[in-house]
Amino acid sequence: MNNIAPKLTPEEYEKNFAEIHPPFSKNSAMVEANRCLYCYDSPCMKACPTHIDISTFIKKIATGNVKGSAKTILESNWIALTCAKACPVAVLCEGACVYNERDEKPIEIGRLQRYAIDWYFGNGMPPLFSPAPPTGKSIGIIGGGPAGLSCAAELCLLGHTVTVYDAKEIPGGLDTWGIAPYKTTQADSIKEVKLVQSLGATIMTKTMVGSDITIDELLKTHNAIFIGVGLNHPSRLNIEGEDLPGVHDALAFIARVTTRKWPSVNVGKRVAVIGAGNTAIDAVTESKRLGAEQVMLIYRRSQNEMPAYEFEYELAKSDGVEFHFLTSPLRIIGNGKVEAIECTRMSLGKPDAEGRRAPIPVPGSEFRIPVDMVIKSVGQNIEESFFSKIPNLKIENGQVVVHPESFQTSNPKFFAGGDCINGGKEVVNAAADGKRAAYGIDQWLRRPANG
Numbered sequence: 143m144n145n146i147a148p149k150l151t152p153e154e155y156e157k158n159f160a161e162i163h164p165p166f167s168k169n170s171a172m173v174e175a176n177r178c179l180y181c182y183d184s185p186c187m188k189a190c191p192t193h194i195d196i197s198t199f200i201k202k203i204a205t206g207n208v209k210g211s212a213k214t215i216l217e218s219n220w221i222a223l224t225c226a227k228a229c230p231v232a233v234l235c236e237g238a239c240v241y242n243e244r245d246e247k248p249i250e251i252g253r254l255q256r257y258a259i260d261w262y263f264g265n266g267m268p269p270l271f272s273p274a275p276p277t278g279k280s281i282g283i284i285g286g287g288p289a290g291l292s293c294a295a296e297l298c299l300l301g302h303t304v305t306v307y308d309a310k311e312i313p314g315g316l317d318t319w320g321i322a323p324y325k326t327t328q329a330d331s332i333k334e335v336k337l338v339q340s341l342g343a344t345i346m347t348k349t350m351v352g353s354d355i356t357i358d359e360l361l362k363t364h365n366a367i368f369i370g371v372g373l374n375h376p377s378r379l380n381i382e383g384e385d386l387p388g389v390h391d392a393l394a395f396i397a398r399v400t401t402r403k404w405p406s407v408n409v410g411k412r413v414a415v416i417g418a419g420n421t422a423i424d425a426v427t428e429s430k431r432l433g434a435e436q437v438m439l440i441y442r443r444s445q446n447e448m449p450a451y452e453f454e455y456e457l458a459k460s461d462g463v464e465f466h467f468l469t470s471p472l473r474i475i476g477n478g479k480v481e482a483i484e485c486t487r488m489s490l491g492k493p494d495a496e497g498r499r500a501p502i503p504v505p506g507s508e509f510r511i512p513v514d515m516v517i518k519s520v521g522q523n524i525e526e527s528f529f530s531k532i533p534n535l536k537i538e539n540g541q542v543v544v545h546p547e548s549f550q551t552s553n554p555k556f557f558a559g560g561d562c563i564n565g566g567k568e569v570v571n572a573a574a575d576g577k578r579a580a581y582g583i584d585q586w587l588r589r590p591a592n593g
């Protein structure tokens with residue numbers, strides 16, 4: 143990269159990556175918990191994909207029973223700390239809070255959940271659950287992200303022997319390697335990994351299934367297999383200059399930021415991020431907070447079609463990120479390194495089958511933006527080379543097809559959940575899938591003909 147942004151002081155990095163939702167004190171948690179109306183129909187609970195009994199856990203905080211509150215939360219969601227800190231609560235539980243109807247501030251459910259779960263980890267994870275007697279069945283879990291960990295925890299409680307195989311040196315999936323440091327930390331994700339281990343799961347790190355260990359070997363060892371490998375194949379732009387030094391994939395860049403070794407992450411003075419999903423927003427915000435002087439998000443449609451959440455967009459705007467809507471990159475220009483990006487203006491045509499208006503280039507509108515770094519964030523796909531090794535596995539529209547209740551795939555020994563079945567949603571969806579798949583696996587293994 144020709145123009146690296148100057149490094150910040152340690153204090154500046156800490157300030158820039160400080161938590162955007164700091165923890166509640168005991169007093170503020172009590173005050174907030176006592177605001178909860180304990181609604182008879184709990185719209186918040188319905189809005190949560192893991193259906194945590196939110197009113198009950200809040201009531202327990204209000205009565206000083208924080209351990210009981212943690213138990214209520216963990217009964218529904220094993221990834222409760224990351225969810226408390228990183229869930230898009232405004233569109234889930236807090237968005238459903240009845241206070242919104244009165245134009246009053248909704249209950250801060252995420253921060254209250256964090257209060258209870260912080261207590262649980264801060265008090266050495268007191269035992270809250272007793273596993274069922276051993277079933278003698280063994281399940282292999284491919285991928286130690288939230289889907290795999292949640293499935294592992296639940297299977298352990300059901301009395302099964304569980305081994306999780308994860309390609310990385312630290313498991314946790316994108317909770318460890320993806321979520322922005324001003325929301326949560328690797329250390330918090332590792333606490334959740336330890337919780338799953340404490341329930342009896344074995345976790346094999348640096349073990350890439352498909353190369354370090356084969357699918358056939360797993361089938362010989364385990365009675366059933368859960369696939370929670372996420373989406374780890376970045377989409378390409380397929381434009382000239384894409385492989386120039388200074389062009390990065392968003393996930394690789396973001397993974398370096400999650401390590402909190404910020405001075406070691408070089409960022410350009412002028413950065414262009416291509417894409418407009420939540421990952422693109424994280425990339426622009428993190429670039430700015432690492433010290434980049436000018437950060438631009440380039441998106442071929444308008445703000446109305448932008449997939450990123452409104453509150454993420456607002457965060458990036460408040461950081462001073464520039465948004466170039468109706469702009470599409472044509473090529474990346476540079477002599478041995480990135481120097482500029484050539485773009486064209488776009489207009490929007492008729493809506494397609496999904497109702498999204500197609501972007502159309504405006505002839506003669508080409509222009510150049512000088513940049514030192516380009517970050518590509520135009521989506522993630524499943525790793526086809528991995529899935530092709532599993533016989534008779536049905537994949538449609540880039541997603542593994544599963545039964546909606548059991549999460550069983552077209553190959554009966556394999557179950558799946560998380561991003562690889564939903565195309566990339568949230569941590570809470572992966573946590574919900576993993577838990578429900580555990581029940582699907584358990585039911586299937588209990589049939590005499592199986593396992």
Ligand SMILES: Cc1cc2nc3c(=O)[nH]c(=O)nc-3n(C[C@H](O)[C@H](O)[C@H](O)COP(=O)(O)OP(=O)(O)OC[C@H]3O[C@@H](n4cnc5c(N)ncnc54)[C@H](O)[C@@H]3O)c2cc1C
Nearest residue numbers: 285287288289309315316351371372560561567568569572
């Ligand atoms: C940059 C970014 C930021 C995000 N921020 C948020 C947020 O703030 N809030 C939110 O709720 N959601 C967020 N998400 C979405 C959320 O992280 C995902 O929906 C969730 O992590 C999906 O969980 P998963 O278990 O399906 O997959 P992953 O978390 O991707 O985990 C998959 C695991 O499988 C392992 N693996 C893959 N292939 C193999 C193999 N062949 N053998 C062994 N192991 C393998 C990987 O090492 C990884 O640990 C974000 C996503 C991204 C990309």
